[in-house]
Amino acid sequence: MLSYTLVVILGTIITSVPVVAFPGFPRLKQLMKIDALNPADLNNIGSDAADDSFELIGDLITLSPSNLTQVGRDVKELLMKSGSPESDVAYIDVPALDSTACAQDTCCVWKYIADEMTDLFRGESGRCTRWARMAVRLGFHDAGAWSKATAHRGGGADGSICLTEEYTFQENSGLEDMCLQMRTWYDEWHTKKGFDISMADLIRKQNLLHPVVSSEMGANVATVVCPLGPRVRSFVGRVDSAVPNKSELLPSPFSDALDLIRLFRDKTISPHALVALIGAHTTSQQRLTNVTRAGDPQDSTPGVWDVLYYEETYGSVETPERVFKFPSDVALAKYSVTAKEWVSFLGTAGQGHWNTDYASAYIRLSLLGVNNINQLTECTKALPARTEEYKNPDQENMDEWLKSSxxxxxxxxxxxxxxxxxxxxxxxxxxxxxxxxxxx
Ligand code: HEM
Incomplete structure (x- = not known):
């Protein structure tokens, strides 16, 4: 809490002008060669088949089919858009935490951790809390600091955001508390599980309970805790890194659509997938982009994973004054290459389409920079159940608040x-x- 308060206070002091600059993106252009927009982006605009990325990543690029494990085959299928990216597979009986059965099941302890996360991520209204939103953003900022052009230098979903000073980089402002919480969970579960190792050991070893796994599992637990959110298939066993990632590889809320498309293309993420991922802002309440409007949401139902964000950002419905739209979101909503997909998420029929596309895109995002995909374990069964129907109990009061900024x-x-x-x-x-x- 303290660090969050500090950031807000510092943000207020430092900025005599209300809008905090996100400086990363201009530096990015020096860091990597950005090619012209892929011609495929300009043809087949919005078409599901033509506008998705089917590109393999990590160790799956080089492994021959005969060397693939079941998880390797499943992830390969998911990256190539066959197989379902969502799943309701769940534990029927969870073994006791201290039992041999639990020790032999990699996912068992994750069920207990996911339950503890859920308590923090869900509020009394049934909506998801700022902790859940931070967890989703943390998962993105850890994994998203990766590019094909600089992949040889590492980066991606490697936990470095919480293991190094990376979380203090300006692009990661607002995530400090979440890293502290991830470390608290690590200490608690590490101690409970009896691993007597230092943080340095932790970074070298695989398949232990450590923040990198927490950050991607945390994001998927958080997503499904938000009412209407998808239950994204989840894999554990990534390897930590003690080297901070290049946060310049993260997007700025002031970038235009073409720059954002290029940035995500270099992460193997298509414009189509980008449109789906950015919908995570449906839950958001910005604090640092415009500090004079701290707490203002990005749609009229913050904490709910609904498609109202797409409608309000696009402008197809009237939007109350307090809803604060990021310039980058509006740019993507209106840009020729992304607008058609954006519009396909509008209305109640858009929810299922969006959830599937988000789940598919998030699986790819959460595996960027992961070079042991073939050795991961699927632990989707450890996630909480989804909430498929939800209505805000206090929407009338919320609407009153939203009327004035x-x-x-x-x-x-x-x-x-x-x-x-x-x-x-x-x-x-x-x-x-x-x-x-x-x-x-
Ligand atoms: C064009 C790409 C993106 C840009 C420019 C962007 C920018 C931002 C900014 C500026 C904030 C508010 C920070 C603050 O002022 O407190 C934010 C919040 C958030 N972003 Fe993004 N983002 C992008 C993509 C994504 C993606 C891909 C995800 C997840 C998959 C995501 C998840 C979130 C969430 C959940 C929040 C809310 C955090 C909270 O309420 O604490 N964003 N994003």
Missing amino acids: QVSLTSEEIADRIELGGIVDINNLLAGSSEREIEL
Whole structure:
């Protein structure tokens, strides 16, 4: 909490102008050679078959079919767009944590960790909390700091974001608390499991409980905890790295669509997949992009994994004043190459399509820089169940708050409450704040 508060305070002090710059992207152009846009992007715009990436990554590029494990075959299929990227496979009976059966099942302990994560990720309203959103963003920022052009230098989903000073880089602002929490979980579960090793050992060894696994499992637990979110197939066993990744490889909210498309293309992520991934902003409440509007959501239902974000960002429905749209999101919504796919997610019929596309794209993202895919273990069964139907119990109050972007003590308190998944009760909050004013 402390570091988060510090970041917000620092952000407020440092920026005499309200908008914090995300400097990474211009430096990126020097870091890697960006080719002209792939011609495929301009043909077959929005077509599912033509506009997806089928490219293999990691060790799957070189392994022959006869050397593939079951997981290797499954992931290969998923990357090539066959097989379902979502799954409801779940434990029926979970072995006791201290049992031999649990010790022999790599996923068993993950079921216990996922349950503990769920408690933090779900608020009393049933919506997901800021912890869940940070976990999804953390998974992206760990894995997404990778590019084909610089792959020989490492990077990707390697846990370095929480193991090194990487989380202090400006592009990763807002993720400090999540890294602290990942370390807390590591300490707790590492101790419980009885591994007596240092952090350095931890970084060298595979298949131990460590932040890299937490960051990608954490993201998938968080996604499914958000009401309506997909249950993304999840794999564990990545290898840690003690080398910080190039955070310049992460996107800026002020980039234009073409730059974003090029940036993600160099991560093997197609424009189509980018449109699906960016929908994670449906849950978001920005704090640092515009510090004068800290807590303002990116759609009218923060904490819910619904398609309203696509509708409001595109402008097909009226959007309340408080909804803050990132320029980069609007750019993708309107750009010729991405607009058709964007529009295909609008309306209730778009939810299923989006969830499948998101799950497929996130599996790819979460495996960038992973060179032992063939040795991973699938632990989807450890995830919590999805919530397929959800209606905000307090949408009327939320709508009142969304009508005005003016900051007041009450509106900040409402933002904080929503961030923690609490139920919005404007009358109680108003009564509370006038009592405090009298005290003052
Ligand atoms: C064009 C690409 C992207 C850009 C420019 C971008 C930018 C941002 C920015 C500026 C914030 C708000 C930070 C703040 O002010 O507090 C944010 C939040 C968030 N982003 Fe992205 N993002 C992108 C892609 C993604 C992807 C691919 C994912 C996940 C798969 C993702 C997940 C999130 C989540 C969950 C939040 C909310 C975090 C919170 O509420 O604490 N973003 N993003």
